[in-house]
Amino acid sequence: MAEGRIMEKCDAFIIGGSAGSLEVLLKVLPRINSEITFPIIIVIHRKHGSDSLLAELLSGRTSLPVKEVDEKEQILPGTIYIAPSDYHLLIEQDHTFSLDYSEKVNYSRPSIDVTFQTAAEVYKANLVCLLLSGSNSDGVSGLKSVKLWGGVAAIQNPETAQVSYMPAQAMLHVKIDQILNIEEIGGFLNLLS
Numbered sequence: 001m002a003e004g005r006i007m008e009k010c011d012a013f014i015i016g017g018s019a020g021s022l023e024v025l026l027k028v029l030p031r032i033n034s035e036i037t038f039p040i041i042i043v044i045h046r047k048h049g050s051d052s053l054l055a056e057l058l059s060g061r062t063s064l065p066v067k068e069v070d071e072k073e074q075i076l077p078g079t080i081y082i083a084p085s086d087y088h089l090l091i092e093q094d095h096t097f098s099l100d101y102s103e104k105v106n107y108s109r110p111s112i113d114v115t116f117q118t119a120a121e122v123y124k125a126n127l128v129c130l131l132l133s134g135s136n137s138d139g140v141s142g143l144k145s146v147k148l149w150g151g152v153a154a155i156q157n158p159e160t161a162q163v164s165y166m167p168a169q170a171m172l173h174v175k176i177d178q179i180l181n182i183e184e185i186g187g188f189l190n191l192l193s
Contacts, residue, residue, distance in 0.1 A: 011123045012039055012126070012127050014128070016044070044082075045110075066080040071098065072096050073096060090114060108136070113140075114142070115142065116142025120148065129151065132161065153177050
């Protein structure tokens, strides 16, 4: 694990990923402490129509509540939220979610960049964003915003990623705080609680 800044308080932990990231989530979720004090928000690229199956699949791996985001829903600690397919997921200043059907960003909707950027403006230095395996550069610009607002930028170690392009691009263009192997992600997340 690359040593980087450890924050004093985490208000939100956002995970973004694409190809190869679901396998990582299935390994990480069972390791997450059920007493975490912040929400975990997951934005992964997936086909339209696979909505309920993903929430069901992930909820079988954790004791934390797992749910797909609803429009204007209040963001609560200790809950795992999943961005719906085919909508951008925005974080509002009043700590609610907003769903947006505007143009794709980096060929993706939901776009990881959109969620990272809007969350950075809300949570500032109390935000951690983690970019997992994937085959395009979605999330890189978002991690730049996270750093700009004082948050923590983390990536899956590209050497452990099924598709290394996404975290490798982040490493090239952003000053990354934490580079995590798959088995280190759960422990890192638990330390923030």
